[in-house]
Amino acid sequence: MNARWAYIRLQSMIVKRMLANNVRSREIQQQVMRKKIQLCAESRFGREHGLKSIRTAEDFRRQLPITDFEYLRPYMDEVRNGNPRAMFGPQTRLLMFALTSGTTEKPKLIPVTDDFVKSYKRGWKIWGLKAHMDHMDLARKDYVHLAGDWQESQTESGVWCGSISGLAAETRPPIVRRPFIVPPQVGKISDWTSRQYMTLRLALPSRRVGMIITANPLTLISLANLADQHKETLLRDMRDGTISMPDGEKKSGDASFGQRVGRVSKRRCDELEEIVNRTGHLLPRDFWPELSVVGVWMGGSVGAFIPDVRKLYGESAFRDHGLSASEGRMTIPMQDESNAGLLDYTSNYYEFIPVAEFGTDDPTILESHELEEGQSYYILLTNSGGLFRYNIHDVVQCVGFEGQTPLLTFLHKGVHCSNMTGEKLTEYQVATAVREAFVDSGRTVETVMLVPVMERVPRYMLLIESQADHGVERLAEAIDARLANLNCEYENRLKTKRLLPILPKTVPSGTWTRLRNEKIADRGGTQEQYKHTFLGSSDAILDQLNLGSLARGR
Structure with missing residues (x-):
């Protein structure tokens, strides 16, 4: 037995302990919540929000609002300028700032503390150990x-x-x-x-x-x-x-x-x-x-490209990377060929808002054990980097439970939704329809974008690079049909002619590469963090591509 495999066998107890504790994740989540409070209780943020008085989840919700980065920015700016006590207690050590990819806004600097890194590494350790336990040959590779x-x-x-x-x-x-x-x-x-x-x-x-x-x-x-x-x-x-x-x-x-x-x-x-x-x-x-193993995101919009990765990398097992961001890891996939991951209940504290109630004045707030299989939710994250009840804009679906612990799949960023006529089309639905349409037509999945165009009768425009021009009309029809199957409101709007069918429009070769580079230069982040959006938020992109009124058919 080599030293690496001996180490894996010894450390595998961490995985076994987490799986065994799935039945008491509710209790552990309460402990995690109190730990995050303790890290910041002595800070200016902690004093102004009465963190020391919090004992229960009800206290937590009463003392702290749902936050975004703008709410936290005054404290984070002080931390960035050299005063970590604005957000953290005296025992916390600031190691670095994680740069976000700027998916929804300009880049943000997320404090990375010693406890943050400990949690981050622990999540990756469990992911890696479980992959090794399932693929013993990795110990010699x-x-x-x-x-x-x-x-x-x-x-x-x-x-x-x-x-x-x-x-x-x-x-x-x-x-x-x-x-x-x-x-x-x-x-x-x-x-x-x-x-x-x-x-x-x-x-x-x-x-x-x-x-x-x-x-x-x-x-x-x-x-x-x-x-x-x-x-x-x-x-x-x-x-x-x-x-x-x-x-x-x-x-x-x-x-x-x-x-x-x-x-x-x-x-x-x-x-x-x-x-x-x-x-x-x-x-x-x-x-x-x-x-043996390819570890990569398999869900959300980027999941459309997994078939192409398989063609290039061969008959390997695919293990989802897990739902993770600069703000922290949220799920740990425990098996191959699934983008479902076990909630990482030991690292952060989580709350959930049903999608239908998001944005209302008094939405239902659920803890992880209260989720329902088949339902979709927004995540609120509380981590060791000063984020409390933070809306990370991720929409997930509960696909099952292990004990009290939900299994979650990532669907899309909450901001990636289009609703011109009540169709409530999501990024996940578009990515799924695009993938199926390409695969069923025997074509390699291309980078495309569906853009809402508000005319007298609204419609979506399919932007696709010019080298894929052959057969784009049939491709647009196939995407329309699949969207109708996925979204009954979209189907209804097509049938009642409140939405016109998708109109394909070719854009010059290299368009998506140029847009990617411009977005990274403007918002920061890295090539690795960049995720192409299959669903545009408005038709402003048409002017950016110099299509303008011609593309809109005016």
């Missing part, structure tokens, strides 16, 4: 983890800002760090394409890669396409011991990566060259033949 940079910038007070995944990767214990063959320093390469090239340059020499982990399936598609696009350069670099970055710069090595970059064995180079000669491509399904 290598891993590729695409982490970010936790030191992207600094606040005025000198605190680092960036991706918490980078901090977690840099502080792994040695026995855990050893199998990860792409070092955390790669996440510090600012150019996205160069970062991915370096990832391949360091990971391709191993044919024993057993697991690859990243959040966004589009990242995996991009990585595979880059390997194929630069196959000759990669093979030459491995034989010569060089690094030829896509920007044209060529290095004979890089001291920051030590001996990881050097000449690769002739046997491995010959094997990769044989793959190219035989298949005409250099793709993960061929160059990593022992790949």
Whole structure:
């Protein structure tokens, strides 16, 4: 038995304990709530909100309103400017700020404390241990983890800002760090394409890669396409011991990566060259033949791209990454091929609002054990980073229970909903309809956007890049039909002619890449965090694309 498998067997008690405690998660959630209160009770925020007087969930709701970042901003600004006591007690240590991706607003800086990191690492540890328990072969294989940079910038007070995944990767214990063959320093390469090239340059020499982990399936598609696009350069670099970055710069090595970059064995180079000669491509399904697990988001809008990832990465098991954000981890998937995850009830305190009541003056507030299977909810999150009863804008569905603990799937961001005529169309419904329409027509899923257009009779416009022009009318009809099956109100509006059928409109090749880069430049965040929106919030995007009144048919 190797040392890694012995470590996994020893640590697996953490997983077994969590699964056993599912029957008492209600009690544990109350303990977690009190712990979060204690962390901030001595702060200015704590004094102004009477945190010391809170004993029960009812007290908690009475003393604290449902919050967003604007409500918390005065305290968070003080923390950013060097006064952590505005939000945290004297025992709490501020380590960094996590940058949000700015899905709904401008980027926010989320305080990452020592207790926050402890909870974050614990959730990932349980995820990883359960994956190993289900795939024992991983204990003798290598891993590729695409982490970010936790030191992207600094606040005025000198605190680092960036991706918490980078901090977690840099502080792994040695026995855990050893199998990860792409070092955390790669996440510090600012150019996205160069970062991915370096990832391949360091990971391709191993044919024993057993697991690859990243959040966004589009990242995996991009990585595979880059390997194929630069196959000759990669093979030459491995034989010569060089690094030829896509920007044209060529290095004979890089001291920051030590001996990881050097000449690769002739046997491995010959094997990769044989793959190219035989298949005409250099793709993960061929160059990593022992790949067992792909850890990636499988739900929400990005789930539409999972079939393409499977084509590129082969017959591996897919394990959902879990519902996680800069604000914290919320679910831990415990089995393959499912985007349902067990609520991470030991890390944060959660409350839920039924979707139908969201935005009303006095919505029903539920604890996790009170959810109903089949119903959808908004999450309110209380974490160790000063977020209390925080509306994270995530909509989830309860798909079952383990003891008192709900199993949740991510549906969509709550702001991604369109309602011109009462159809209440959601991002999840659009992503599902698009995926089914593409797959049923035998086409690879393309990046598209459905945009609401308010005319005399409203309709949705399907924006699709010009290289996919062939057959777009039939594709639009297929998406319409699937949306009608998914949403009875949408079906009714079509039948009663209050909505016109979807109108397809082609946009120039490269449009989505340009919009992605513009959004990241404007709002911050990273390529990894970026999630394409299948449902536009308004027809303002048409002017941004220079389609204007022509696209609206005026």
